[in-house]
Amino acid sequence: MSEQSPEQTMDNLNQTAAGASDTATEKEFLDNIRQNIDAVDCEIQTLINNRAKLAQQVAAVKKNHTAADDNTNPIFYRPEREAQVLKAVMERNTGPIADEKMARLFREIMSVCLDLEAPQRIAFLGPVGTFTHAAALKHFGKAADTVPMTTITDVFREVEAGTAMYGVVPVENSSEGVVNHTLDGFLSSTLKIIGEVELPIHQNFLVAEHTKLDGLSRIYSHQQSLAQCRHWLDVNFPNVERVAVSSNGEAARRLKNEWHSAAIAGDVAVAEYGLHKLYSNIEDNPSNTTRFLIIGHEAIAPSGQDKTSIVVSAHDRAGALIEILKPLSYHGVSMTSIETRPERPNKWAYVFFIDMNGHINDPNVSAAINDIRPLVKDLRILGSYPKAVL
Ligand SMILES: O=C(O)C(=O)C[C@]1(C(=O)O)C=C[C@@H](O)C=C1
Numbered sequence: 455m456s457e458q459s460p461e462q463t464m465d466n467l468n469q470t471a472a473g474a475s476d477t478a479t480e481k482e483f484l485d486n487i488r489q490n491i492d493a494v495d496c497e498i499q500t501l502i503n504n505r506a507k508l509a510q511q512v513a514a515v516k517k518n519h520t521a522a523d524d525n526t527n528p529i530f531y532r533p534e535r536e537a538q539v540l541k542a543v544m545e546r547n548t549g550p551i552a553d554e555k556m557a558r559l560f561r562e563i564m565s566v567c568l569d570l571e572a573p574q575r576i577a578f579l580g581p582v583g584t585f586t587h588a589a590a591l592k593h594f595g596k597a598a599d600t601v602p603m604t605t606i607t608d609v610f611r612e613v614e615a616g617t618a619m620y621g622v623v624p625v626e627n628s629s630e631g632v633v634n635h636t637l638d639g640f641l642s643s644t645l646k647i648i649g650e651v652e653l654p655i656h657q658n659f660l661v662a663e664h665t666k667l668d669g670l671s672r673i674y675s676h677q678q679s680l681a682q683c684r685h686w687l688d689v690n691f692p693n694v695e696r697v698a699v700s701s702n703g704e705a706a707r708r709l710k711n712e713w714h715s716a717a718i719a720g721d722v723a724v725a726e727y728g729l730h731k732l733y734s735n736i737e738d739n740p741s742n743t744t745r746f747l748i749i750g751h752e753a754i755a756p757s758g759q760d761k762t763s764i765v766v767s768a769h770d771r772a773g774a775l776i777e778i779l780k781p782l783s784y785h786g787v788s789m790t791s792i793e794t795r796p797e798r799p800n801k802w803a804y805v806f807f808i809d810m811n812g813h814i815n816d817p818n819v820s821a822a823i824n825d826i827r828p829l830v831k832d833l834r835i836l837g838s839y840p841k842a843v844l
Contacts, residue, residue, distance in 0.1 A: 565595020583723030649748035
């Protein structure tokens with residue numbers, strides 16, 4: 455049977471089946487369509503393996519180049535190239551599969567290709583089943599070896615020590631604001647920002663197989679997640695105690711040994727801890743999003759749509775911040791965020807974390823940064839990296 459649109463298939467089926475009311479015709483049609491699916495699967499499989507072989511060739515070039523260069527380790531992960539590949543997938547997509555879903559399929563194919571080049575060890579703020587875990591999988595794909603860390607400081611340390619190649623840490627939530635621990639991490643580390651991931655935060659009400667719903671006495675979750683579902687909990691479980699624990703993963707883990715408890719956590723926790731979603735999307739604000747940073751050692755080449763992050767230590771004088779921002783506007787660089795943190799150990803001194811559009815190789819971005827340098831006590835470029843694609 456040649457390839458047909460779903461409408462043509464239904465027309466044919468209706469015509470053929472008009473006289474004969476037997477299900478044999480339908481079965482024949484299904485068998486035929488499935489043979490076509492099998493044939494397409496064969497082609498896809500061959501093509502994916504061809505792609506993987508090309509990635510192996512790229513790996514050989516990288517190894518060769520590094521060997522000729524010096525004795526540092528070759529860098530296989532190229533975030534700027536991955537961003538370009540995913541953007542191209544979305545731009546040329548004609549459906550019926552949605553652009554983002556198609557890009558997610560390619561995300562997984564690239565993840566497997568990179569794993570073939572060199573397995574990647576990624577440290578993330580754990581435990582397993584948290585939103586940071588979901589962000590790590592979203593960014594690197596499921597072939598990456600994702601390793602949970604207990605604290606944000608541990609993620610920084612693991613990457614600094616080279617035990618993990620990259621790290622994933624949360625940096626801001628659209629309703630709860632900035633994650634101070636992450637920003638402070640950059641003040642005592644030389645690591646760079648090499649990427650960002652955005653994750654819409656959808657919360658689920660989870661129970662275990664053995665949970666006694668009629669005698670529910672506790673609902674566990676991270677304090678931020680409890681806050682994000684406050685209204686829903688007030689309406690649905692006004693009299694059940696809410697218990698804040700260290701993470702959503704920990705909340706999910708606790709259900710294993712408790713019969714009268716439920717947990718609030720994201721999708722990754724459902725599979726990781728074998729739980730059931732009793733209710734999904736219970737967050738009060740459906741557009742709630744968390745942004746995560748990918749940290750590593752390398753400087754990243756431009757992808758065409760990048761961001762640059764800097765941290766500056768301002769002089770303690772009136773108008774210092776306005777002075778810092780003027781070069782950005784003079785050189786036409788748009789600032790996407792600014793955060794203030796105390797510059798410890800100095801009392802009443804502050805540093806500013808500034809994100810802007812563009813790559814440090816862009817002449818206007820480098821000119822703006824060069825003009826800021828003489829105006830501040832210290833300026834460090836945290837990194838230029840591709841804007842989140844998915
Ligand atoms: O283009 C490269 O540098 C590759 O290694 C290939 C590839 C891919 O599969 O497309 C794999 C890993 C990199 O992170 C980027 C892209």
